[in-house]
Amino acid sequence: MDEKQLPKAYEAKQYEDEIYAAWEKSGFFNPDNLKGKPFTIMMPPPNVTGVLHLGHALENALMDCMARYQRMRGEKVLLIPGTDHAALPTQAKVEKMLMQKGMKNPRQELGRDKLVEKIREFAEESRTTILSQIKKIGTSCDWSRLAYTFDDARNRAVNELFCRMYKDGLIYRGYRVVNWSVKGQSTSSDDEIIFIERPAKLYTFKYSSNFPIAIATTRPETKLGDTAVAVHPSDSRYAPYIGQVFTVDVGAAKPLQIKIIADEQVDPEFGTGALGVTPAHSSVDFAMYEKQKAKGEPIDLIPVIGLDGKMTAEAGADYVGLSVEEARAKFVLWLKEQNLLLNEEDITQNVGTSDRYGDVIESIPMTQWWLDVNKKIPSKGKSLCDLMREAVTTGLDGDSSKIVTITPDRFKKLYLDRVDHLRDWCLSRQIWWGHRIPVWYKQMSEVGDQKSETIFVGATAPEGDGWQQDPDTLDTWFSSGSWTFSTLGWPEQTKDLKTFHPTQWIQMGYEILYLWLMRMILMSAYALDEIPFKDAYIHGMLRDKNGNKFSKSSGNGIDPIDVIDEYGSDALRISLLIGTSPGNDARYYTEKIESGRNFVNKLWNISRFVLTSTDMLSPELVEGVKPQTLADRWILSRFATVTKEVTDHLEKYEFSQAGEKLRDFTWNEFADWYLEIAKIQKQEERSKKNETDKILLYILQNLLILWHPFMPFVTEVIWKNISKDLLIVQPWPSDKSKNVDQTSEQNFSRIQQLIVAIRNIRAQYKVRPEKKVDIRLQSSDKKVRQLLQENITIIKTLARANDIEITDEIAEPKFGCALAALEKITIHVMLPNEDLESEMERIKKECQSLEVYIKTTETKLENKEFVSNAPAHIVATMKAKLQEAKEKFETICTQFKKQNNK
């Protein structure tokens, strides 16, 4: 092996692009070129609102780790990449950019087609960047199946779903109170509202001096549209008034007819115990309005706030055209003048804001398209909510093979709570970037004021003239909800769909549990009678080193590509995978990436040593290895155990623990001990050298395989020196448990402890490293003496000893000699410099800690209840440990005392 091929330090930048290209060319990203059982992962499509951030890097690391692991396990892995057109967020972003460039109202100034074109340009640019970033991270996805939530194939799926749901009566057009963003001039769903706390004033007032009930409100201006006062049915204070109607004039266009109604929702303890009902501008009040209508005791609905956020004509001549704030001030002033204001109180209230436009959401009644989540689906006899519930509990239709498991499982509870309180989903948006609602209208006749409209629901307009498509677009989550199957060709019954759905595993952040996970389950259960995925792995958010969210406004954003440029993709990946646990937020800081980079370099140098120091000209895959020495048996045993542990952890999606165990083995056992011992063994007989080389190669090769899912690039680069085949499809190590050898592990551990004890003494007495010391090892156990004898070269070299005497003869330590004891071994280290005082101090300390341990352990063992209740092996190990401690104590203390007497 030529050392020039392997420079001293691994420079990730020199290799990564080339390696990725080689993988792509190999075709192994495409499951059509793989055998085995299908294993599908759908990439959560990043929004084309910008470029990838560190959170995406984490997602890609997780997905790719799983994909590569499964591929090496021999599965037919499909990881479909994609992007999300993110309807409202993208339009909001582009509009904002245009406005920053000076445009006042992009929609007005550009018109639908031109604005959509601008957004498309922006989205395409983002898309290109995002896709190249995904490659940089190393994600092994099938680019031949690349999907986009806004391409033709996905549009077909969206239209098909909409039409089916309409035919099933689940999608309906309804006049109801919606969440309206004045700034964005669009509706939004309940999930897209962010509640913020803000100070507000709670006003208590009466509509008129002779009105019998006072009410409290934080929105006085909406009271111009009040049509009822609701009280609790059992509230005796107001019971006599229930059913009565009062006419009051508060300055609105017409005097208000206020009916006193009873409703359980009213809290008699809050405020005056009476609630002014504004059906047009509160979803709660609107619900009362509907209830009253159903009861046959209808109340009116008067919209006083318009889509422009200004007061309408209905609010009265004094108010029309005013903003809500102006109207509020004016109305409060009027109340004061009329002596109707009874109280004014400062409170904090939660107010809903648009997650994209940031303005306060107004409740306004409008005709929109809705998805009914509680109505029974005709063919199923169950509602969408029922299906969503079944999917995580009994399995769809009670079929236990159709259960979605959520890791960690606490998120299952959150999910179920949400399903129980789910309300109808407002699907239509008044923006232009998105899937157009597949509904067509035609005006049929006009009789006086009555317009009669015919509705047609379908992807394309029916025959004939005069059909107008609904101008609105669909909520972006309507298209991402079908992601797991629209990417596979649905509604066509494609081979892909049959092969790869339901998918096996998906990962996502907890922040889109409601927005996305839920809707994927809804869509898939509805359209396919299937779950979208078997296991959902929920990860937390990445925060900066102070625990703050990464955000553009605080300017703490980090571009993962910059990190990759500096430290390499592998370093970034392992530092994101190790030290994080599912569902919990994690902090990102540079030191972590540095330590990742250091480890990558360590593995590089381990490989460099193994590959350049073995004689094998072409180091082919090593199959059978024959351990010759204790160290050989130990490392093979340990490796077998670690292989099993890593595999088990990955099966349970415990990425962090798998990576940690692998790192500890690689660094602390293989590199720090076995490599050093290998150097010694290789200088011994010829036969040993060959076997040592084989073992080194064997472990290295398998380590590269185990590490590949975590650090695909560096492992693949090293693998080039081993085989012409790519590492990406090397089979995962099979069960090696036949190599597990407890005895050798125990014996080797004894040698390790001995070496550490001697090194410890050397460090304590500041023995210069080049100075070799004489050592006397005493043991009454023949087997132990034999063990020491067999490994004497290793002890000598690693502990830097000159002469080692192994004997069964108990002797008092000589003057100027340091003393240590292990189980069945007494160690005398001859010190070149005589430092009796600190030796006595050191031994005294050790005696004390031994004494404490012996005492507590003895107490435990004397406890009869402990001995009878605790499992036998616990008691046995404790007894053995106690014995060992006693022996140590005996050796050290008695000999120390003798020495002390001199």
Place this chain on the structure above:
RNA sequence: GGACGUUUAGCUCAGCUGGUUAGAGCGUCUCGUUUACACCGAGAAGGUCGCAGGUUCGAAUCCUGCAACGUCCACCA
């Protein structure tokens, strides 16, 4: 107002169904130019596992209560 999460070494975090003298990485201290690696090696120091009770032979781990921090949800108008 509810629910959930977190609280373990100076910092960032692991610790699965309770069982050896509680771990890792970074940082700190001492020593070191041993031909794989200073992006390194050797050794060490550092924790009454947030607080208070309880269950148990045994609790960081289970139960109850409390506190601090965080997140989500909710129609106190």
